[in-house]
Amino acid sequence: MVTGADDEVTLRANREGFQKFQLRPRRLVDVSKIDMATEIFGARHDSPIVIAPTGGNLAFHAEGEIAVAKAAKAGNHLQMLATGANTSIEDAIAARGAPVWFQLYPTNQWAVAEALVRRAERAGSPVIALTVDTLSLNNWETLARLRRTDTRNCADCHGEGLAQYVARRPNFDGIDLTGATSFGAPNMNWDFVKRLRDTVKGKLLLKGILAHEDAVLAPRAGIDPLENNSSQLRRYSSTKNHSKTARRRNRWGSQPQPTTFWP
Numbered sequence: 001m002v003t004g005a006d007d008e009v010t011l012r013a014n015r016e017g018f019q020k021f022q023l024r025p026r027r028l029v030d031v032s033k034i035d036m037a038t039e040i041f042g043a044r045h046d047s048p049i050v051i052a053p054t055g056g057n058l059a060f061h062a063e064g065e066i067a068v069a070k071a072a073k074a075g076n077h078l079q080m081l082a083t084g085a086n087t088s089i090e091d092a093i094a095a096r097g098a099p100v101w102f103q104l105y106p107t108n109q110w111a112v113a114e115a116l117v118r119r120a121e122r123a124g125s126p127v128i129a130l131t132v133d134t135l136s137l138n139n140w141e142t143l144a145r146l147r148r149t150d151t152r153n154c155a156d157c158h159g160e161g162l163a164q165y166v167a168r169r170p171n172f173d174g175i176d177l178t179g180a181t182s183f184g185a186p187n188m189n190w191d192f193v194k195r196l197r198d199t200v201k202g203k204l205l206l207k208g209i210l211a212h213e214d215a216v217l218a219p220r221a222g223i224d225p226l227e228n229n230s231s232q233l234r235r236y237s238s239t240k241n242h243s244k245t246a247r248r249r250n251r252w253g254s255q256p257q258p259t260t261f262w263p
């Protein structure tokens with residue numbers, strides 16, 4: 001991790017925090033047959049590694065998220081596709097050869113959020129992950145500093161406004177963007193989550209919860225077991241990292257379940 005946001009406070013705190021962890025290997029354990037299989041939402045996965053969604057992968061690789069899907073297939077890892085991917089959910093699932101989860105930026109128009117969800121579900125995506133830590137823009141100070149030295153015009157590639165911005169983000173193809181002006185929904189609250197829960201046919205999870213108070217509120221909105229990023233530094237560099245191994249109960253059973261932490 002190179003940068004965070006506001007003063008890089010949490011970036012430093014996380015680096016220091018993680019330095020306190022060390023491996024404590026146990027010896028004389030039979031490793032001739034290694035089974036890393038894990039179960040998430042009732043589905044068995046051979047690997048516990050999940051590829052987090054990152055938008056606009058054409059910026060990094062000529063094949064965009066197709067390359068990620070191929071890598072996920074090679075390692076049999078679970079892939080989560082970003083709303084703002086340069087690859088459609090249909091093509092990602094085809095390249096992965098297995099269901100891919102869909103990360104949702106709902107925009108500020110409910111109809112767009114609903115259309116994105118329906119599209120992902122039609123494609124065969126079993127889980128919708130609503131990103132809740134991007135209601136508004138972040139203060140990336142490094143970006144602001146570097147931008148001064150970069151003479152390129154952002155709009156030359158990214159366009160002006162949401163419609164032009166998503167022109168190369170095929171999950172939006174065919175969706176009426178009337179009234180949509182932002183990727184996130186700045187007025188998103190628990191009522192929105194409940195409405196989305198009633199709309200999504202499969203599993204719904206929240207991506208970006210940090211405070212334990214929110215983890216407590218989530219099941220009341222009908223949310224399935226929570227995701228919790230361990231390093232949402234780019235979003236919350238002025239808050240402490242709350243990724244403790246909290247145990248909690250979910251609505252699918254009475255057994256306490258560890259909160260899932262993304263890498």
Ligand SMILES: Cc1cc2nc3c(=O)[nH]c(=O)nc-3n(C[C@H](O)[C@H](O)[C@H](O)COP(=O)(O)O)c2cc1C
Pocket residue numbers: 052053054055082083084103131207229230231232262263
């Ligand atoms: C380049 C980049 C793009 C990202 N794009 C998205 C995105 O479109 N949607 C989203 O929910 N998270 C996005 N994220 C956040 C990641 O999914 C992930 O939660 C975050 O990077 C923390 O995981 P890490 O510590 O492994 O980086 C992005 C992160 C990076 C670095």
